[in-house]
Amino acid sequence: MAAGRVPAAQTSNATLNAAINSVARLSLSSAALTFPDADPDTVPSIQASQGPITVTAKARTSPNGTVTLTIRAGDQLRSGLNTIPEANITWVATGGGFSNGTLSATTAQAVATWTGSGVHTGTQTFFFRNLWSYATGTYTLTMTYTLSAA
Amino acid sequence: MRRLILLLAFLFLVPSPARAQNLELSLSPAVITFPSSDPDTVPLVSAAPVQVTYRIRSNGNSPWSLTVLAAGDLVAGASRVDISNVTWVATPAPPFQNGTLSKTVAQRVASGNGNVNPNTLGSITFRLANSWTYNTGSYTQTVLFTLSAP
Numbered sequence: 392m393a394a395g396r397v398p399a400a401q402t403s404n405a406t407l408n409a410a411i412n413s414v415a416r417l418s419l420s421s422a423a424l425t426f427p428d429a430d431p432d433t434v435p436s437i438q439a440s441q442g443p444i445t446v447t448a449k450a451r452t453s454p455n456g457t458v459t460l461t462i463r464a465g466d467q468l469r470s471g472l473n474t475i476p477e478a479n480i481t482w483v484a485t486g487g488g489f490s491n492g493t494l495s496a497t498t499a500q501a502v503a504t505w506t507g508s509g510v511h512t513g514t515q516t517f518f519f520r521n522l523w524s525y526a527t528g529t530y531t532l533t534m535t536y537t538l539s540a541a
Numbered sequence: 542m543r544r545l546i547l548l549l550a551f552l553f554l555v556p557s558p559a560r561a562q563n564l565e566l567s568l569s570p571a572v573i574t575f576p577s578s579d580p581d582t583v584p585l586v587s588a589a590p591v592q593v594t595y596r597i598r599s600n601g602n603s604p605w606s607l608t609v610l611a612a613g614d615l616v617a618g619a620s621r622v623d624i625s626n627v628t629w630v631a632t633p634a635p636p637f638q639n640g641t642l643s644k645t646v647a648q649r650v651a652s653g654n655g656n657v658n659p660n661t662l663g664s665i666t667f668r669l670a671n672s673w674t675y676n677t678g679s680y681t682q683t684v685l686f687t688l689s690a691p
Contacts (some may be wrong), residue, residue, distance in 0.1 A: 400689040401564040405571045405591065407627065409615055409669055409680040412577035449581070449673045454620055456677070510673050 413451055417460070417538040420445035426519040436518045443485070443514035451508045452540035458506070461499035462492070463539045470528030477532060479520040486513020499537065563598040565660070566607070566688040573684075575668050580671040583638040585685055593651075600602065602655050608647035609640075612685065621688040624682065626670040637663045646659025 424439040449456040468475040480494040482502075488511055489503040505511055573588045597605050609629075615622040624642045629650070631637035636653040651663060 399562040399564050400687055401566040402688075403566050403568050403571070403686045405573055405684050406688065407570050407573050407575070407588075407611075407615060407667070407682045407684060409575040409586075409622065410577040411617070411622075411677050411680060413677050414577070414579050416579065416581055421568075451673060451675060451677055453678075454676045461591075501560045508674050508676055 411451060411458045413456075413540050415448070415458070415538045415540050417449075417536055418447045419536070426517075429521055430520050431521040431523050435521050437518070439517040443516045445512065445514055446486075446489075446502070446536075447510065447512045448503065448505075448538050449510045449527040450505075450538060450540040455506060456508075457504065457541045458466050458508075458511075459501065459537075459539050459541075460503040461539075462494065462502050463499040463535050463537070464496040465533040465535065466496055468530035468532045470526070470530040473526040473528050473530070475525055475530055479522075480517060481520070482515045482517045484513055484515050487511065489515070491511035494534065496532075502536070557568045562600045562603075562605075562690040563596075564605075564688050564690060565594075565596040566686060567594045567635045568592070568686060569594070573671045575667075578671055580673050584671050585630050586669040586670075586671050588667045593665060593686075594660050595651075595657060595663070596599070596660045597655075597657040597688070597690060600656050600690050603690055604652065604654050605657070605688070606652040607650045607686065607688045609642065609650050609683050610647040610687070611642045611644045612683045615677070615680035615682050617680040620676040620678050620680070622669075622675055622680055626672070627667055628670070629665050631663060631665045633663065637665070642667075642684065650686070 412460045421441045421444050424441055427440055429437050440518050452458055452527050464477040477494045477496050483491050488505045492500045569592045575586045575588050578586050611624040614624045624644045630639050636651040640648045640683040
C-alpha cells in the first residue's frame with residue numbers, strides 16, 4: 392500500500408511589545424491677535440480681527456488621566472511706559488471641554504480640560520475692553536499656552 | 542503456523558509508517574518592540590525586522606504555508622489596542638506576503654509548494670498604526686507562527 396502523508400507543523404512564538412508614552416501637541420490657527428482701534432462709546436468691546444482662533448489639542452494619557460490647556464499672559468499690555476491691565480482681555484470659547492475666561496499674568500487660566508487620550512478642537516474668540524482712559528499707543532503682550540497630560 | 546502466516550500477512554497489509562515532512566522554523570528576534578512615537582510625526586511605528594529561517598523537507602510537491610495568529614489584542618492593564626492595528630511587510634515576495642494581524646483567524650505570511658532546502662530566510666517588519674486615542678502604557682501580546690505542510 393502507498394504510504395499516507397501525516398500533516399506536519401512547526402510552531403514558534405514571538406512577543407509583541409509596544410510602548411505608548413505620554414505626549415501632547417497643540418496647534419493654533421493664528422499665533423497673533425490684533426485689536427483694531429475703535430471709539431469706546433460705539434465699540435465698548437473690540438473683537439480680535441482674526442475672529443475665532445481654532446485650538447487643536449492632542450494628548451495621550453492614562454485611561455482616566457486629566458488633560459489641561461491653560462493660558463497665561465507674560466505681562467500687562469505695554470506701549471512704552473504706558474500699560475493696560477491684561478484682565479481687559481477676555482475670551483469666549485466653543486467646543487467640548489472649553490471654557491470662557493479672562494487673561495491673567497499672575498495665574499494661568501484654564502482654557503479647557505478633558506479626561507483621557509484623544510484629539511480635541513475648539514475655538515477662542517478674544518475681546519478687548521475699550522475705555523476712554525487708555526493712553527494712545529500700540530500695545531503688545533505675549534500669551535503662553537500650556538497643554539499638559541497628567 | 543497459521544497464526545504466523547496471519548501475522549505476517551497483517552504486517553504486510555498495514556501501511557508502512559508515513560514519512561512525515563521535516564519542518565524547521567525559527568525567528569530572530571523573538572521579541573518585537575514598537576518604540577513610543579508622536580502620532581503626527583510617526584503615524585506608522587515600525588519594529589526592527591524579524592528574520593524568519595525555515596526549511597521544508599520530504600514534502601514532495603505538496604503545498605506548505607507559514608501563518609501567524611495573535612493570542613489577543615495588545616494589552617496594558619485594562620487598556621487595549623486592537624491587534625488589527627498591527628500590520629506587516631514581508632520579503633521576499635513570493636513566497637512571503639504582507640498582511641494584518643488577527644486574533645481570530647491565522648493569517649498567511651508565506652506559502653509555496655515542495656521542499657525548501659537548505660535553510661531559507663525571510664524578513665517580516667511589523668508596523669503599528671499610531672493614534673492619539675491610545676492610552677499610555679506598556680502593551681504586550683504573543684503571536685504564534687505556524688509552519689505547516691498539510
